[in-house]
Amino acid sequence: MPARPSHGVSDPTANPAGADSAPSAGACVAEVPTQGAPVTLRPGQPRRAAVLGLGLALAAALLGLLGLGVGSTGLEPVWAMLADPVSAQIVWDIRAPRTLGAWAAGALLGLAGAVAQGLFRNPLADPFLLGSASGASLAVALLLVGVGGVPFAAAWALQLGLTGAAFVGAVAAVLLTLALARGVQHTFRLLLAGVVVGMVLGALTALLTLMAPATLVAMQAFMLGSTAFIDWSAWTLMASVGALCLGVGWALARVLDALSLGEATAHSLGLPLGPLQAALVAVLALATGTAVAHTGLIAFVGLVAPHLVRAVLKTTHARLLWLSSLMGGLLLLAADLLARGLLAPQEIPVGVLTAVLGGGYLLWLMHRRSA
Numbered sequence: 001m002p003a004r005p006s007h008g009v010s011d012p013t014a015n016p017a018g019a020d021s022a023p024s025a026g027a028c029v030a031e032v033p034t035q036g037a038p039v040t041l042r043p044g045q046p047r048r049a050a051v052l053g054l055g056l057a058l059a060a061a062l063l064g065l066l067g068l069g070v071g072s073t074g075l076e077p078v079w080a081m082l083a084d085p086v087s088a089q090i091v092w093d094i095r096a097p098r099t100l101g102a103w104a105a106g107a108l109l110g111l112a113g114a115v116a117q118g119l120f121r122n123p124l125a126d127p128f129l130l131g132s133a134s135g136a137s138l139a140v141a142l143l144l145v146g147v148g149g150v151p152f153a154a155a156w157a158l159q160l161g162l163t164g165a166a167f168v169g170a171v172a173a174v175l176l177t178l179a180l181a182r183g184v185q186h187t188f189r190l191l192l193a194g195v196v197v198g199m200v201l202g203a204l205t206a207l208l209t210l211m212a213p214a215t216l217v218a219m220q221a222f223m224l225g226s227t228a229f230i231d232w233s234a235w236t237l238m239a240s241v242g243a244l245c246l247g248v249g250w251a252l253a254r255v256l257d258a259l260s261l262g263e264a265t266a267h268s269l270g271l272p273l274g275p276l277q278a279a280l281v282a283v284l285a286l287a288t289g290t291a292v293a294h295t296g297l298i299a300f301v302g303l304v305a306p307h308l309v310r311a312v313l314k315t316t317h318a319r320l321l322w323l324s325s326l327m328g329g330l331l332l333l334a335a336d337l338l339a340r341g342l343l344a345p346q347e348i349p350v351g352v353l354t355a356v357l358g359g360g361y362l363l364w365l366m367h368r369r370s371a
Contacts, residue, residue, distance in 0.1 A: 049319045052312055056326035060103055063333050067099035070337055072345040093231075101230030101294065102336040102350075103329040104238035106301050108291040110328020111242065113302030114309075114321050115249055115284045118256035119277065120187050127288040127302035130190070130281070131197035135173020136166040136292045138201045140222050141208040144215040162222070163234070163293045170289035173197055174281070184277040187263070225298035225351025227336050234294045245287045246325060252280055253317035298351045300358025301328050301335075307365070331357075 068091050069078045081087035112127035120129070128134075143165040178184065181193035209219050255276045258266035266273055291298075305328035309320060332350070335357065339350040 045313055045315055046319070048313050049315050049323060052309070053323055053326055056323070056330050060326070060330045060333055063330070063337060064099050064103065067102075067333065067337050067340075068095050070341045070344075071095065072347075074341060074344045097232045097235045098227050098230050099333065099336070101235040101238060102227045103333045104235055104242055105227065105230075105291040105295045105298070106305075106332025107325040107329035108238060108242050108245070108287040109298065109302035109332070110305035110324040110326070111246055111249060111321055112284050112287040112291070113304075113328065114306040114317070114324035115256070115280055115287075116302070117306055118259060118317055118320075119280050119284070120191055121260060121262075122191070123307070124303070125191075126300075127284065127291075128198070128297075130177045130194040130285065130288075131173035131201060132170035132285060132288045133292060133297050134198040134201035134205065135169040135171070135176075136289070137169070137205045137219070137223065137297065138208070139165040139169025139172070141205045141215060141219060142169075144218050145208055145212045166222070166296075167289045167293035170292050171285055173201055174285040174289075178281065183274065184281050185274055187277070190281075221349070222296040223351075224349035225296040225354070227295050227332075227350055228347070230294055238290055238294060241286060241290045242325070245283045246322060248279065249283050249321045250318055252276055252283075253321060255280065256317040296351065298332065299355040300362075301331050301354050304358040304361055305331060307362075 065078065066075075069076045069081065071090070078091065081091050109127050113125070116125040116127055116129050117123060119125070140162055143162060177190065177193045177197045180197065181190040184190055205219075209215055255266070255271060255273070258269055258271055259273075263273065288302075306320065306324045308327050308331075309315075309323045315323070332354065335353045336350050339348040339353050342348060
């Protein structure tokens with residue numbers, strides 16, 4: 001294993017390794033996945049976390065108000081639209097659920113990214129690491145091929161719709177990964193199984209689209225990500241799942257803190273790692289599957305959100321999880337507004353913007369660390 005770099009801004013190129021030494025007496029252990037080592041929290045860190053959370057929430061609220069006025073004609077004054085019954089219906093029935101849904105999907109991805117990076121002790125871990133993205137894509141491809149009349153598409157999948165099929169496919173891929181890895185006890189084997197499942201299911205998806213070229217347009221929309229089809233029921237479901245996953249993740253935050261010291265150290269603390277890791281994998285799969293089912297594949301939000309939080313402060317997972325959720329929601333909401341407004345009346349796929357902006361941030365971070 002390579003030596004751990006000194007504490008500082010997260011380095012996405014580092015290969016973390018768990019530390020077996022315990023922190024000094026009275027120190028509060030916080031996870032730094034890029035380094036895999038504990039840090040000591042200063043007395044002012046909880047206050048800084050609260051200030052950061054409040055700032056992220058206020059920024060999201062301002063962007064949300066702005067999102068109510070962004071449409072196919074560009075930015076319009078919301079108060080003028082609400083005065084007209086037809087325009088008001090557009091705001092409340094289309095723009096409001098889409099804006100809130102973009103935030104909810106980003107919060108789910110940010111939460112899943114923080115869980116994945118803590119569980120695998122890897123700064124490059126993202127919500128799609130266990131094959132959920134490839135499973136969702138394959139299920140959507142099967143559904144679209146079935147609509148085209150190909151007989152081997154499962155009839156039950158046609159009743160689910162694209163959202164239901166994507167969710168079932170994402171969860172099924174995670175279960176397949178768990179089966180290949182023989183559980184969650186060995187995170188390295190789980191990581192390799194996820195990579196293998198993702199590659200195989202991705203190849204099957206490509207094969208299906210080649211066999212049925214008529215599905216290419218619909219599959220492209222799913223692969224590039226979009227928030228255009230989010231309605232109030234989708235927003236309610238994502239918000240409910242997000243609250244559940246955040247609550248469970250917060251309850252298991254001490255497990256992630258212990259895992260940052262290495263599995264051997266976590267075992268020595270008397271933690272039942274098997275069931276607790278399984279619960280964390282369930283949180284990861286449920287949050288990712290719900291977001292992917294409603295927005296398609298949106299890259300980099302789950303990967304970048306925890307990095308941005310750690311760039312501001314180092315803290316325990318109890319705070320990192322909800323801060324990453326707020327950061328992820330803000331990132332996807334901002335990207336969605338740009339996707340709607342930059343080239344209005346045309347719309348840029350939101351996944352393209354998140355990939356460009358997220359990739360640019362990581363490249364800048366690499367350059368800063370190597371300078």
